[in-house]
Amino acid sequence: MHKKVAFIGSVGSGKTTIIDNLSSINTVNTDVESSVDIGKEMTTVGIDYGHIVVDQETTLGLYGVPGQRKFSFIWDFVKDGLWAVVILVRNRDRESIHELDHLLDYFDIQQHMPCVIGITHVDSESGESTIKKIKSTLQPRGLNLPVYTIDARDKECANLIMRTLIAIEESQ
Amino acid sequence: MKQTFADLFKQIDSKLHSIRCLSLTTEDGFSVFSQTAGSFKVEDDKLSAVTSSLTALGSAAAKQLIGAKFESTCIETNEGLMFMIKTKYQDKPCVLSLISGNDPNLGQIRFYLNKLAAYLETAKLSAANDSQPQK
Ligand SMILES: Nc1nc2c(ncn2[C@@H]2O[C@H](COP(=O)(O)OP(=O)(O)OP(=O)(O)O)[C@@H](O)[C@H]2O)c(=O)[nH]1
Ligand SMILES: [Mg+2]
Numbered sequence: 001m002h003k004k005v006a007f008i009g010s011v012g013s014g015k016t017t018i019i020d021n022l023s024s025i026n027t028v029n030t031d032v033e034s035s036v037d038i039g040k041e042m043t044t045v046g047i048d049y050g051h052i053v054v055d056q057e058t059t060l061g062l063y064g065v066p067g068q069r070k071f072s073f074i075w076d077f078v079k080d081g082l083w084a085v086v087i088l089v090r091n092r093d094r095e096s097i098h099e100l101d102h103l104l105d106y107f108d109i110q111q112h113m114p115c116v117i118g119i120t121h122v123d124s125e126s127g128e129s130t131i132k133k134i135k136s137t138l139q140p141r142g143l144n145l146p147v148y149t150i151d152a153r154d155k156e157c158a159n160l161i162m163r164t165l166i167a168i169e170e171s172q
Numbered sequence: 173m174k175q176t177f178a179d180l181f182k183q184i185d186s187k188l189h190s191i192r193c194l195s196l197t198t199e200d201g202f203s204v205f206s207q208t209a210g211s212f213k214v215e216d217d218k219l220s221a222v223t224s225s226l227t228a229l230g231s232a233a234a235k236q237l238i239g240a241k242f243e244s245t246c247i248e249t250n251e252g253l254m255f256m257i258k259t260k261y262q263d264k265p266c267v268l269s270l271i272s273g274n275d276p277n278l279g280q281i282r283f284y285l286n287k288l289a290a291y292l293e294t295a296k297l298s299a300a301n302d303s304q305p306q307k
Contacts, residue, residue, distance in 0.1 A: 028236060030228035032199040035264055045200055045221075046228035070201060070221040 004061050005165065006078050007048070008103050009088030010096040011038050011067035014120040014152030016048050018088070019064045021158045023050025027062075043067070047074055052162065060162070067099075072106070079107055084114035084165045088152065091121040091130050101137050114168040115145050116161050122149040174298035177205035180288065185209065187284050190273030192252070196292065197223045199258075199265040205297065212271075219269070227256055227267045244282070252276050259289035268292065 007015040020027050030046025048064030063078045065071070085107055090096040100117070109115055117134060119127045127149040134147055146164055150157035181194045193214055195206040201224030203216040226245050234242035244257040252272040259268045268289050272281060 026236070028232050030225070030232050032224070032228055033265060034200050035198040035202060036200075043200055045224045046226075046232065066225075068201075070217060071225060073218075073222065074225060 001057055002059050002061055003083035004063060004078075004081055005084045005086060005162075006082050006107070007062065007064040007086045007088065008075070008107060009067060010090060010093070010099040011043060012040055013067065013088035013090045013096055014118075015064040015067065015088055016042075016044050018086070018118075018152040018158050018161070019048045019050040019062045021153065021155055022052060022162065023062060024053060025051045045071060047078070054166070069102075075106060082107075082113070084116075084169075085109060086161055086165070087115065087117045089117060089119050089130065089134060091119050091127050091149070092125055093121075093130075097130065097133050097137065100134065104137070104141060104143070109143065109145075111143055111145075112172070114165040116164050116168075117145055117147045118150040118152070118157075118161055119147065120150060120152045123151060175295070176298045178207055180297070181207040181209075184270070184284055184288060188270075188272070188277070188280060191270055192273060193219070193269075193271040195219055195223070195269050196259075196261060197267050197269065199227070199267060200224060204261060204266060214271070223256055223267050223269050227258065230256075244285075246278070253278065253281070255281050255285055257285050257289045260293045262296070266292070 007019055009015055016031060028049035031042040031044050033041060034043045044064065044066040050062035052060040054060060065075050065078050087100060087103060089100050119130050131147055138145060148160065184194060185191050191209060192212040193208045196204040197220040198204060201221045203220040206216050208214060230245040231242040234240050244255060247254045252274050253276050254269060254271045256267050256269040259266050268285060270281060270285055
């Protein structure tokens, strides 16, 4: 069975990086140079696509969307038929936490679906305050999702996220 | 007086007849210039974002599936077509796109848009009339 996993989150939260890291095929990459300052050189304007083989029966399609809201028509393609969602939040970034709020609505995140939140860029500053802010965003919605601090560039971290999604499904 | 994007629209319209829209967008989806004809309306922001995504996906397909260099994307509809081609403007990677009238000639559109894309790489247009509807 082919299952669809979406990677969503603000610009620079690490969606393209983590998919590159996880995928067993060369990813489809649609990053172009950003013409405005977004704190990094490249940004996704189309879609990232990667692929993981879990076992004989299961493959995962990894879909990364652009973080910029003007590309939300791409979010609409990805939104349907999702098995799981990974939301990335950039540590100590108010915009990124604000975007989490928007994305929870847009992707209609519910407690029963496999969904994990990863806080990236925790190597220089502790993620404690970001975890608190995320929890207080989730709580009023009745959501209790696993929140990890990760490095999107690190293979172990990336694998932990995927294992968690599978474990959530198996426990249901 | 300096040339405007509206002038370029007029020139290409005189060759291709009843084009509906000509627009220049940065590769990452910001509108630089946009000109529409008559009553035709299109949201600049949406056009720029969609153009940017389609071109990036076209490039990915060209490179990863065909193993070739991307040149242009074309969307055909029952009422004309939209043609998008990579260019540069003021050294920034951009996409030039055209929405045709009802009865397009793809060969001609490709020819004139290629020419215009090459011209834009060294042109410096006056900002006047950008994003204004054509009277
Ligand atoms: N220091 C540090 N850098 C990271 C971490 N995770 C990702 N990065 C870097 O941060 C940048 C993230 O960029 P992308 O992966 O392009 O981000 P994105 O979410 O795809 O962004 P958009 O496509 O623009 O929405 C890259 O340069 C990564 O190398 C992290 O945990 N720590
Ligand atoms: Mg990206």
